[in-house]
Amino acid sequence: MARPYVILNAAMTLDGKIATSSGDSKISSEADLTRLHRLRSRVDAVMVGAGTILADNPSLTVRRVKGKNPIRVVVDGMARIPTDARVLDQSAKTIVAVLKAADEKKVEGLRRAGAEVLLFDGEQINLRSLLEELHRRGIRKLLLEGGSTLNWNMIAAGLVDEIQVTVAPRIVGGAAAKTLVGGAGFPTVKEGVKLRLSKITKVGSDVLLIYRVTGAKRD
Numbered sequence: 001m002a003r004p005y006v007i008l009n010a011a012m013t014l015d016g017k018i019a020t021s022s023g024d025s026k027i028s029s030e031a032d033l034t035r036l037h038r039l040r041s042r043v044d045a046v047m048v049g050a051g052t053i054l055a056d057n058p059s060l061t062v063r064r065v066k067g068k069n070p071i072r073v074v075v076d077g078m079a080r081i082p083t084d085a086r087v088l089d090q091s092a093k094t095i096v097a098v099l100k101a102a103d104e105k106k107v108e109g110l111r112r113a114g115a116e117v118l119l120f121d122g123e124q125i126n127l128r129s130l131l132e133e134l135h136r137r138g139i140r141k142l143l144l145e146g147g148s149t150l151n152w153n154m155i156a157a158g159l160v161d162e163i164q165v166t167v168a169p170r171i172v173g174g175a176a177a178k179t180l181v182g183g184a185g186f187p188t189v190k191e192g193v194k195l196r197l198s199k200i201t202k203v204g205s206d207v208l209l210i211y212r213v214t215g216a217k218r219d
């Protein structure tokens, strides 16, 4: 079944961190934030994991350029995000993907806050099924904005088509600092996801790298 085209976007330090060990994730320059908002205005939906909502409380709207707000999709298996999270404000539609095992009161709270809740069986949300459901709702282009765990889950499932990563001229170190892609990881380099570099651009003092994922499974 068809799914949307998925672009993973992130800002990372030269050492591959998307936040410091204490959780500071303000890595993007002003120029890169404007690029990100332009990218948001050109997709049908933006998707993040619950960890990103809890850490950064982003609104995921378009503010720095003129353009429409995308639909916001939060992958939140246990319905952990608070009902006053900015992503649930009225500036755009929000879909929260939740497991049937989540606390019913929390799920009801999300609905009352205005979110559309999609319920999934099992211990993990089947991300391919979620993307197929989003496609049925007319979402053709999806921007994946992290974090580390959801990036891994999406990449490992072969659901990412393109990667746009801004490399900031900083090194923050920290073994516990989140990297671009976390999760269990592949045991060998050979098993790693293969990419083809399609563009390199200088954005202010950052470098924007655009890759195509070779062998992503669209259908």
Ligand SMILES: NC(=O)c1ccc[n+]([C@@H]2O[C@H](COP(=O)([O-])OP(=O)(O)OC[C@H]3O[C@@H](n4cnc5c(N)ncnc54)[C@H](OP(=O)(O)O)[C@@H]3O)[C@@H](O)[C@H]2O)c1
Binding pocket: 009, 010, 011, 012, 017, 018, 019, 023, 024, 025, 027, 048, 049, 050, 051, 052, 053, 055, 056, 075, 076, 077, 078, 079, 080, 123, 124, 125, 126, 127, 145, 146, 147, 148, 149, 150, 151, 153, 178, 182
């Ligand atoms: N620099 C950047 O561009 C950038 C962008 C975004 C985020 N970040 C940073 O990344 C960090 C957050 O990353 P993170 O890895 O902690 O969190 P995350 O990837 O945003 O969210 C992970 C959580 O999402 C839920 N989830 C993901 N896949 C699921 C599935 N298939 N089924 C059910 N639930 C699923 C799980 O919630 P449950 O555990 O509740 O089940 C999981 O713990 C923050 O520090 C943030 O600042 C940086």
